[in-house]
Amino acid sequence: MSSPLLIAMRNPVIRTSMIAIVLFGFSGAATSPYQSVVGITELGLSDGFYSALIFAAALFNVAVSVAIGIVADRVGNYRTLMLAVILCGVVGYGAVYLLPTKGSFVLAALMLLPVHGALNPLLFAYVRTAAKDMGGRHAAAVNSGIRAAISLSWVLVPGLVGLVLSARGSMLPAYLLASLGCLANFVLVLRLLPEKTGVDGALGKRLSFLASFGEILSLRVLARLLAIALISSMLHVTAAVLPLIVTGAAGGKVSDIGIIVGIVAFLEVVFIVVWGRIQYRLSHIDALALGTAIYVVNMALLGLSTERWHIYALTLISAFGAAALISIPITYLQELIADRPGLGSSLISVNVFLGAGFGAALFALGTRISDYSGTALLSSLAGVAGLLLLLFLDGDGRGKASAS
Template sequence: MMKKAVFSILKENVLFVWRIPSFPVLFLLNFIFGLSTSFFVPFSSLFGIDEVGMSNTAFGIFMTLLAIGGVSISSLIAKRSDTSISRKRLLILTSLTGVLGYTFFAFLRNYFALAFTAFFLLGATAASVPQLWAYARDILRENNMPSSKTPLIMNVFRMFFALSWTVGPALGAWLLLTIGFKGLFLMVAASHLLALLTIVLLLKDVAKQVLTDKDKIKVTRWIVKPHIFVNLAAALLLSAATSIHMLNMPQFVTKVLNGSEMDVGVIFSVPPIFEVPMMIAVGVWATRTDNALLVKIGYGLAFTYFLLLGFVTEPWQIYPLQLISAAHVSITAGLAISYFQDFIPEAPGTATTLYMNVTKIGSTVGYLLFGLFSEFISYENMINIYSFFAGVGFLIFTFFGNEKIKCSRSKPKVQEL
């Protein structure tokens, strides 16, 4: 009876979000963008170090340039999205750069040509997901959805991104084994082309809240607020830990544990299988519980997951640990964006990009540290470094994020967007 009740609640909430205008199309786009990401990210270090022949340091610099391009270009796009240019046009632009960028990745093997492509084309492509999420918030505002429902809606929305990762890494590993990196990147380019056609044919231009005070979109105005700065610092540290983990895991599995590329694909595919129901459950939970508390739990789970990885001696031992990974991702990836959007509800594009850019800066730090440290430290010992980062982030969020918790409790439970 309990299982039926849980299934009924999950079904009811998914159908509720599905009926929101434009959301079925947004679900499809979220899945497509997630699929393209899941084809590239798990195998990026294998591409740079093993396929192109970069040194670990050169690869770290390469990934750093990719992250810097994403931060700088998506920031410019975010400012435009909250003031003048429609999000649909920007989504068309960023999808087109994805088609071009990953097509070039399929054929280029020169380090500098790849770095140029990564910075400019994939840097622009990085704005696709934050703009899609900001577009979703505009749809909620247009349809007068209560803010109390936002965490649930956005978690269900994020679920479709996770769905793509249930099959993406394993499918990417199979493509890599059968047609190599050239075929893999052409598939990523094709997915962005599909996204481009979907946006052109099925998405409408949605009205945005007009900002009369241009100062509202200045990111520095918000970063200097103590409670925002503290939360962003914790997010940066967790992002750095996660990025080191993403680059280190394929090398750790193939070179330390003597696993295969398929092992890597399966390892990255396991968490999303459990993230899907967990995200809906967390979304329902978030309508009854302070988001700050849930995000804190997510940070604690991330630290626990990284810590336990240090005791692994066989590839299969990582599989059960992926349940913990799924739990922390279902909380931090699903709730964190709506949590930070609440800081600047009048400018969701800026708020979303602020959070994502901080996580990208964290990724930049992680990429650079991976490249520098892995030249001298074993992939096994790299786990200790990013476990430390996640632990410090958890402590910062736990002991210095109380102002946000108090603020959120003082607000009315239901506010109109």
């Protein structure tokens, strides 16, 4: 049985899409870790203004992703829309580098780069249409391979960019690299990706914007989004509390944080592919439930960790569980509105936003009533709640059913 990466390499459309998603990941990985440094330290934005800016940008990204998904289904193809959103990345990143002012940074962060972020669900929708004849399990494996490509960018790029630019005294050149990455992506999509019909154009035109938003807000979809967001919130809480537990309760050093995060990120790439293979044998629901259970155990053990070696010992289970949580929900969410790839894939962005929101709320509540270790334990309970809701809704396999 072929691995998802081999499946991808044999299909020229999927192969090109994988390169496109790597370039997309490169642009984000080159700048996101240093965005606050550029905005606050180099350009002088206040902490409060920057926080509000990032929240508004995340909200705008969700709205744009859903709107573009609806448009993609209505027009029946994705290539032109992909070119448009990539161009926003070229201009947005380039403007910050060429015109390093508060105004250009705010314009890019609030509008241009959130639009560019819509490329992620667009590419997954495009790949879904290319893989639709391969069968559900093969399509899930391809999704895992594509998601692994993004993770690979995040393993390699941030450290290399930081190493190269640390001696320059400014992280602004990272935005030049990101703009060039977007430009390369624009040329790639323009030259190598054919127009790909997503759905029956008549179907898309029958569904207005209001009807499409109504489909997302239907109880059937919203309840499942809630379950996945609760599960995904554990990843966001981990990002917040892991460094604090390492240097606090576990008695580690700041240098341990980078090592642990690097180990987990590398293992995630491997395990994402492994989960793709697992889905040949298990349904999406069973695989996601297993991955969630593993990560719940990881969060509970993280909250109980009191020695540095405890955290290092958790890297394997953490990476294995996290790989499931960042890859399997992609296929699950797409299949909630299976007959509309653009709208279904936009649920990926909705889930990221909701998961981050739940994560922030759990962090605020946990640190108010307990400490960082207690917050990790609270997050594990949220993961259990999400898992139970998922099993209640889809434990009999109904989650694989498309929209009614």
